[in-house]
Amino acid sequence: MNVKNTEADVAWVKHALQGAALRVTAARVAVLKSLAAAKKPMSHAELVEELSEYGFDQSTLFRFLHEAADAGLVSRLDLGGKARRFELRKTDEDVQPIHAHFICIDCGELTSLKDFSVEVSTSHGRSHDKLGTFTEIMMRGYCGVCKSG
Numbered sequence: 001m002n003v004k005n006t007e008a009d010v011a012w013v014k015h016a017l018q019g020a021a022l023r024v025t026a027a028r029v030a031v032l033k034s035l036a037a038a039k040k041p042m043s044h045a046e047l048v049e050e051l052s053e054y055g056f057d058q059s060t061l062f063r064f065l066h067e068a069a070d071a072g073l074v075s076r077l078d079l080g081g082k083a084r085r086f087e088l089r090k091t092d093e094d095v096q097p098i099h100a101h102f103i104c105i106d107c108g109e110l111t112s113l114k115d116f117s118v119e120v121s122t123s124h125g126r127s128h129d130k131l132g133t134f135t136e137i138m139m140r141g142y143c144g145v146c147k148s149g
């Protein structure tokens with residue numbers, strides 16, 4: 001496991017949980033620390049595997065991921081037929097702006113486009129109402145590996 005276990009890391013995770021009115025538990029702290037260290041959005045299965053040494057209940061982790069998403073601590077990325085993926089969105093003082101994601105149609109590789117700027121202008125009136133709250137920008141295409149195939 002590549003998660004640093006410094007006191008500062010644990011402190012901000014606890015603070016973030018308390019800020020979201022979620023009880024601080026060992027499982028929740030571990031999940032948020034894993035997401036903080038992850039280079040890309042993680043699925044529930046990946047988190048279960050990464051945290052397997054602790055023996056947390058899988059459904060506890062599943063429930064918490066959705067609670068954390070509802071509380072705005074993590075982003076929940078819905079990839080259609082594939083499992084949802086989660087990434088950290090909010091620390092105790094810092095809310096990450098929504099960044100776009102790119103998914104490869106061929107291999108399913110998901111990439112966070114944090115260095116890309118994608119501008120979405122808000123519209124008003126009826127089409128704005130249809131949109132509701134938008135939570136992700138998903139782009140599809142072929143990744144660098146698949147494009148030559």
Ligand SMILES: [Zn+2]
Binds near residue numbers: 105108144146
């Ligand atoms: Zn690909």
Ligand SMILES: [Zn+2]
Binds near residue numbers: 041087113
């Ligand atoms: Zn991302």
